[in-house]
Amino acid sequence: MTPAAVVFYILASLALLSAVMVIWSRNVVHSAIYLVLTFLCVAGVYIVLRAEFVAAVQVLVYAGGIVVLFLFVIMLVNLAGTLGPRVRVHATVSAIVGCAAVALLLYVSASGGLDTDFGARIDLSAQGGNLQAVGWALYSDYLLPFEIASLLLLVAMIGAIVLARQKY
Amino acid sequence: MTSLFNPNDVRLITPELVLTISAFLILGLSVLPDLGRKTWAPVLAGLACVSTLASLLSFVWMFGLEALRTPDMTIGFNGMFILDAFSIFFKVVFLLAAMLTILVSARYLEVERAHTGEYYALILFAVVGMMFLASAGDFITIFVSLETMALSFYILVGFLKTNRKSNEAALKYFLLGSFSTGIFLYGISLVYGTTQTTVLGLIGISRAKMALQSPAAPIFVLGVILVTVGLAFKIAAVPFHMWAPDAYEGAPTPVTAFLSTGSKAAAFVVLARIFSMGFLPLGQRWATLLAILAVASMTLGNVAAILQENIKRMLAYSSIAHAGYVLMGMIAVGLGDTVETREYGLKAVLLYLLVYTFVNIGAFALVIILRREQVAGDRVADFAGLSRRAPWAAFAMLVFMLSLAGIPATAGFIGKWFLFGAVVKAHYAWLAVVAVINSAISLYYYARVVVNMYMKAPEGAARLAPSWGQRVAIGACIAFTLVFGLYPQPIIAFAERSILALAPWAS
Incomplete structure (x- = not known):
């Protein structure tokens, strides 16, 4: 495994983990912070791919601008009590559809067509x-x-x- | 090597520029000090209407009527923009739809107390998006134009700020629309990743075949499926239709009319362009996918429409069913083993969308003139006894309902005839059978409106007071439906000539 691949896998798993935490955490402010972490990890992946400009834009626009906007909205709008109970049926259906989609993506990416040579050749x-x-x-x-x-x-x-x- | 901007290319986008500039002008005029919105708004409506007409005329002025007859394809902006008879056909449809929408809007917005210039500017921006969509030659342009159109519609659907239904409709449409955009974009990225290009022509000529033979074939196919799903959201095909009834019901009725015709036709132009130019080598596969969508849309749309008491919801489900019918034309394009079958299918799609635009805007125009102070006028029961209160309005609605049901001597029949014929030609006769059964089901709820109008006693005695713009629009729609229902040759010929340019399958 090349160093680039090692860095990629670390960043990618961190990005996935924090993305899961965005929807998992019950506190919206925590969700927003996890979102920043996801965006930063994705920016790191862009750097591995030698797309420095995209990485900079990712940090400036997404991690900077958009999440700050999220935090403003969260703090200005009182969300306490508006979350309500979780709807069981919807949650079950969403879980099934979500798992099926993930399984499909994993199957397709395991089919061997993906390029695993991480250092950019351009x-x-x-x-x-x-x-x-x-x-x-x-x-x-x-x-x-x-x-x-x-x-x-x-x-x-x-x-x-x-x-x-x-x-x- | 990349070449820089070629000034001659600007000529190609003159009609779009005309609209953009008038939209700017309308925006500028609508921030003028409040001379009383009442005096300014009708002027801006007139300006918007004139600008669509000017844009329409600029086609003739720029390219001459000959351009509509030749199968030539002019490519500008390094392949990003394609001007051919196919795109011109759809641009004409979009401009006519916008013109009719603007004509029926003014009085309605006054009643809703929401008559402002921004409304017309947003309609024009939506049309600009649609027109670029019709000409888009690669995925980047498609995406950006699609979003320009969609964003204008999100705002238009929620334009009645004080109306909770309108707010709800806009939010639902926005959230589901953004979600579908994400799926569409993911599909594009997978297709780009496996073909190394976003240019449709290039994908169709060589890259699609290369991708299918490479180990990355499953990824490419997944990309095609995701692109299909994203577009299925936009045409409101089952099971991606959830937003449509709520958005159609809550939106201001002229916006609903425009959404169900212009936006749907725009999604179909992308579908036709991507699938026939880019993904034709996979024709068999995506045709199967579309067949599932078509059967589901027709069946669920028609059955659910029966249960509706609100006429806007009923027409929403009917429009879902109609998306299913139009998909049949695309299925013939995918399955067809001969050039004739493919051309026949595509011709049917064009013809149907043109007819549907006039008929559906006409039907919604009737719902619009029933809206008066204190009366929402959007229940099926509101049509009770209309033949006695307003015989002409009742007759107009009768024509549009018959045409939507596909009764002979109306333009709707011609459209359906070609669509059903297309799948029969493509050896998918069972699909035509499903469609015929569905047309029979649809007769029930269209006839219900007619029965209400002609056989029930009127509930209120309030007179209708359509503006002259609404009269003109409804008159044009009736004339179109009846004249081309009896003498369809001109529009068939128009559709036939328009697809000649889009014939990468000719080889």
Whole structure:
């Protein structure tokens, strides 16, 4: 096993473990903290794959921005007493469907098609490294989706204003 | 090597740009000091309507009517954008649906006291998303455009902020929609991982076959299944339909009309594009998958529709059933062993979606004009005695119900004829039998509305007061349903020409 693979397995199992803890813990603040841990581990996996830019974005946007937003909501909205009893039937059905999905994924990944060579083989240093390569791709091949994405964000912003405003 | 932006490509997206710019203009005008929303809002509605018309005309101006007749394919933005007759067909459908929706919206929003410019801007943004979707040539563009459309709809469904049902509908639609987006995205990532490309054409020509022969084949197949599931959510096929009845019932009725036609057609255009361009080598496999979805959707949709007292819920279940019918066309594309069968199936899909857009918006327009101050007007019982209160409205509803049931001499019959014929051609006659039985079941609940209108005494004596926009829209829908029901050649020819460009299977 290469060192990269060892690091990957450690990070991946930590990410899975904390993801399970997100749904397991009964305290929402704990859930949010576990979510940060998941995001950080995934960022670590990106670094193993030599996608430094994606890793940085992962930390900034997800671990930073989104979880902070979660914590704000949790603290502003009083969740005490709103959780209610767990619905047995739904929990059973969800458990069956969830386990079946996990089993399917495990079966498919065990079928041998997955690449287990963890060190990245793509050398981007000629193109000025990771960040520059992403920038090139965004402004050349992926220009159109990039522009549509800006429209998407605008729609999200309008939606937030329209729905949060007091009167019409 | 990647090439930078080519200014000539902007020409290709002129119709989309027209809409985007007018949406910006409407947004700008709607923040003007309150000259009384009452004076501004109708102007903005007019502006929105004119901009869809302008966008429609820009096709003719940019490409000429000839473009609709040639099987040419213009590719821009490094393969991200495909302009062909197939995409133009759907863009026309989306623009017509938006235009009809805007026409029936104004009076309704006044009654609901929610008449603002943002509504029209969001409708236009949704259309822009749909139009890019129709032209998307790779998974990234598909995903981003799909989300632009979906996000606009999440907001539109919850647009009646003071209405609890609208809030609930928006939340359910948003949560289930985001969940399905996640599944769709996971599917895309698996397909990308096994084919090393997001470009549909490339996957269809060579990469799909390569992936199927590699050890990673199960992962590729799983990716295809997850993409199917994600899209099944969007077309509200059983068992991924849970959001539809609640979202359709709670949303403002014009939004429901647009959601059930525009958004559904947009999901089908992606389905058709991905499956016929990218995943055709797996045709047999996904056709089986779609057959299961189709049978479940038709059966559950029609049976559940019988039980509904609320007409919006009834039409929601009916729209689930109709998604099942349309899937039959795609099944013929997947199973077809000859080019003719595949083309026939795809032609049936296009034809049906065009017809369904007019018929369903028409039916919802009638529900909209029943909504007045103090009267919700969305129960089946609210149609009681309509023939005496408003004979023309009752006649219109009669036409739309008959067309949805697929009675001959209406456009709905033509659509169903081709869909049923497609599966028979693909040697899946049993599916056509299931569909015919389901059509018979559906007659029951469509006829119930008609019986209410013509054979029951009216409950209230309140007169209907449709605006001129609503009259125009309903008139257009009736004219379409009856004229093309009796003389369908023009729309059949339009659908036939539109699929010529999308013929990677010709080889």
